[in-house]
Amino acid sequence: MQVLRCESTQMSDRVMMRCISCRDEYGTRDAGTCKECYEEASETEEELKREIEELKAKVAFLRFWSPLDHQHSRSSPSHSFTDVVLVASDDGFGGPVAPVPVPAHKAVLVSRSPVFKAMLENEMEESRSGTIKISDITYDALRSFVNYLYTAEACLDEQLACELLVLAEKYQVKHLKSYCEKFMVSKLNWDNSVMSFAFAHQHNAKHLLDAALSLITDNMDKLTKRDEYIELVEKDPRLVVEIYEAYLSKQVNTAAHKDSNMKP
Amino acid sequence: MQVLRCESTQMSDRVMMRCISCRDEYGTRDAGTCKECYEEASETEEELKREIEELKAKVAFLRFWSPLDHQHSRSSPSHSFTDVVLVASDDGFGGPVAPVPVPAHKAVLVSRSPVFKAMLENEMEESRSGTIKISDITYDALRSFVNYLYTAEACLDEQLACELLVLAEKYQVKHLKSYCEKFMVSKLNWDNSVMSFAFAHQHNAKHLLDAALSLITDNMDKLTKRDEYIELVEKDPRLVVEIYEAYLSKQVNTAAHKDSNMKP
Numbered sequence: 001m002q003v004l005r006c007e008s009t010q011m012s013d014r015v016m017m018r019c020i021s022c023r024d025e026y027g028t029r030d031a032g033t034c035k036e037c038y039e040e041a042s043e044t045e046e047e048l049k050r051e052i053e054e055l056k057a058k059v060a061f062l063r064f065w066s067p068l069d070h071q072h073s074r075s076s077p078s079h080s081f082t083d084v085v086l087v088a089s090d091d092g093f094g095g096p097v098a099p100v101p102v103p104a105h106k107a108v109l110v111s112r113s114p115v116f117k118a119m120l121e122n123e124m125e126e127s128r129s130g131t132i133k134i135s136d137i138t139y140d141a142l143r144s145f146v147n148y149l150y151t152a153e154a155c156l157d158e159q160l161a162c163e164l165l166v167l168a169e170k171y172q173v174k175h176l177k178s179y180c181e182k183f184m185v186s187k188l189n190w191d192n193s194v195m196s197f198a199f200a201h202q203h204n205a206k207h208l209l210d211a212a213l214s215l216i217t218d219n220m221d222k223l224t225k226r227d228e229y230i231e232l233v234e235k236d237p238r239l240v241v242e243i244y245e246a247y248l249s250k251q252v253n254t255a256a257h258k259d260s261n262m263k264p
Numbered sequence: 265m266q267v268l269r270c271e272s273t274q275m276s277d278r279v280m281m282r283c284i285s286c287r288d289e290y291g292t293r294d295a296g297t298c299k300e301c302y303e304e305a306s307e308t309e310e311e312l313k314r315e316i317e318e319l320k321a322k323v324a325f326l327r328f329w330s331p332l333d334h335q336h337s338r339s340s341p342s343h344s345f346t347d348v349v350l351v352a353s354d355d356g357f358g359g360p361v362a363p364v365p366v367p368a369h370k371a372v373l374v375s376r377s378p379v380f381k382a383m384l385e386n387e388m389e390e391s392r393s394g395t396i397k398i399s400d401i402t403y404d405a406l407r408s409f410v411n412y413l414y415t416a417e418a419c420l421d422e423q424l425a426c427e428l429l430v431l432a433e434k435y436q437v438k439h440l441k442s443y444c445e446k447f448m449v450s451k452l453n454w455d456n457s458v459m460s461f462a463f464a465h466q467h468n469a470k471h472l473l474d475a476a477l478s479l480i481t482d483n484m485d486k487l488t489k490r491d492e493y494i495e496l497v498e499k500d501p502r503l504v505v506e507i508y509e510a511y512l513s514k515q516v517n518t519a520a521h522k523d524s525n526m527k528p
Contacts, residue, residue: 015279017295021305026298031281034288038296041285041305048312055319058416061439062326065375081347081370081384106345107369111328120345152322175325 064108064150084109084120088142089133100139101131102146112149113171137163148176156183158192162199169203178207185211190219194228201239217247328372328414348373348384352406353397364403365395366410376413377435401427412440420447422456426463433467445471452479458492465503481511 016025020038033041085101106127109116119126126132134142141163148154152175154164161180168177181200185208188196193215200209216223223229223243233240280289284302297305349365370391373380383390390396398406405427412418416439418428425444432441449472452460457479464473480487487493487507497504 015292017281017292017298019298019301020295021297021301024298028279028281030299031284032299032302033285033296034283034290035294035296037283037285041309045305045309045312048309048316052312052315052319055316055323057439058323059319059326061376062323062328062416064326064371081374083345083347105369105371107328107371110345112325152326175321 059152063152081105084126084130084132086132086134086142086146088137088139089135102139102142104146104149108149113173115171134167137167141167145176148179149173152179154179156180158184158187161187165203165205169205177205181205181207184208188212188215190215190222193219194223194226194232197243198232198236198239201242213243213246216243217250220247323416327416345369348390348394348396350396350398350406350410352401352403353399366403366406368410368413372413377437379435398431401431405431409440412443413437416443418443420444422448422451425451429467429469433469441469442471445469448472449475452476454479454483454486457483458487458490458496461507462496462500462503465506477507477510480507481514484511 016027017031018025019032020035026032032038080103082103082105084106085103087099087101089099106116106120109132110120111117116132119132121127137145141160144154144160145164145167148164154160154176156164156179161183165177165180165184168174168180184196184205188208188211193212196208197212197216199205200212229240280291281295282289283296284299290296296302344367346367346369348370349367351363351365353363370384373396374384375381380396383396385391401409405424408418408424409428409431412428418424418440420428425447429441429444429448432438432444448460448469452472452475457476460472461476461480463469464476493504
């Protein structure tokens with residue numbers, strides 16, 4: 001009798017349910033949700049997807065054609081109603097060729113950047129002349145920068161991301177700065193970690209700084225052999241101190257965590 | 265022995281699992297998903313929410329301050345760099361007061377509406393004078409219309425939704441048209457259904473038309489007593505024919521559906 005009871009318990013343990021989603025059978029240990037919660041979650045997912053579609057349509061509506069697209073379209077440039085040009089001021093550096101101006105609308109620049117706003121609304125030189133000179137930047141980066149102000153889109157590579165982050169910091173275009181940072185974090189690896197850390201420090205990119213610092217302090221044993229490390233000690237030892245401080249604080253935290261886990 | 269087996273089967277039927285989401289117990293009949301599918305779905309939900317946050321930030325970036333906000337801000341109107349005004353041409357109708365012009369940027373109008381684009385790029389009267397007259401519209405509707413072109417937002421009531429839909433149709437601003445239609449569908453009821461149907465017909469609002477027609481054909485028995493119906497027969501009998509055709513087609517479909525369900 002006892003044996004039989006035991007059998008029946010075993011049977012009940014083996015009872016399987018069928019998953020609505022993957023259609024596989026599952027037992028008690030792999031239980032997920034009840035039907036009601038599953039249906040609720042499915043509805044939520046549908047709602048979120050609808051919201052995404054609506055937001056995408058809104059972005060498509062609000063997204064400006066860029067005056068750069070316009071340059072290549074059939075309509076004449078005068079039809080883009082631009083009232084200012086931006087010039088990469090070191091583009092024609094020493095050469096006989098004048099830098100190519102990038103046309104734009106004051107209204108767009110002013111709405112995207114508080115720096116352009118102050119510049120253009122306060123009757124400064126740039127507002128009077130209708131020309132904004134931007135130094136230390138390539139023509140391609142300037143084009144991408146202006147294009148981003150109209151479209152919130154850029155086709156980044158690592159070099160362009162650096163250049164645009166610098167511009168975004170300078171003209172306080174937060175959305176672009178975080179866009180570039182996200183890209184650079186996604187490209188972060190051991191080889192570029194020290195350079196990225198120094199770059200992030202210089203340009204006040206907190207998100208990138210934290211990610212680089214975390215990668216570096218996870219590999220401290222390999223750090224001191226690196227050329228970039230030796231160079232950084234030479235050029236900016238305070239940054240190296242920051243790395244060691246972060247490492248130390250991580251060790252202390254890990255120890256405290258272990259300690260609290262070992263307590264009964 | 266047989267009885268015992270039976271008992272054990274009953275037991276296994278009564279085996280309960282605990283839902284990860286609501287923490288209630290559930291049996292075989294209420295089975296939702298397995299743990300793996302639940303975890304996958306939760307991840308998907310998190311991803312969708314992140315995407316929504318990103319899109320919202322993009323909308324906030326692309327959203328223009330409207331020149332209307334600007335009018336009320338501390339900065340002088342000349343700082344909004346507007347280059348065109350819109351005027352509700354029947355606003356000062358017969359009165360001594362000139363209509364209040366709504367300032368805007370040609371670049372914004374052109375990017376949001378193919379009609380404005382054709383008007384302003386082709387050196388028409390409006391482009392030369394810098395004034396666009398818009399007839400049969402109140403000043404408030406015009407303000408909301410221009411504001412929408414900058415922000416993709418409007419605070420609608422039923423009257424404003426009608427006026428904006430008419431403007432959106434006239435200037436081919438699809439995003440606004442569908443925004444108004446959605447609002448009007450949400451406000452659709454038996455009392456306004458015939459009017460909404462006629463309005464949707466006149467302004468080519470397919471989504472609203474279908475919704476109104478469906479509501480009307482669901483209540484055909486009450487239709488012919490309505491004043492709006494009698495008026496519509498008088499004014500535009502072809503629309504009434506359309507209602508009857510939709511009703512007939514619905515009946516035929518329902519019959520065919522019942523028929524196919526009754527087949528063995």
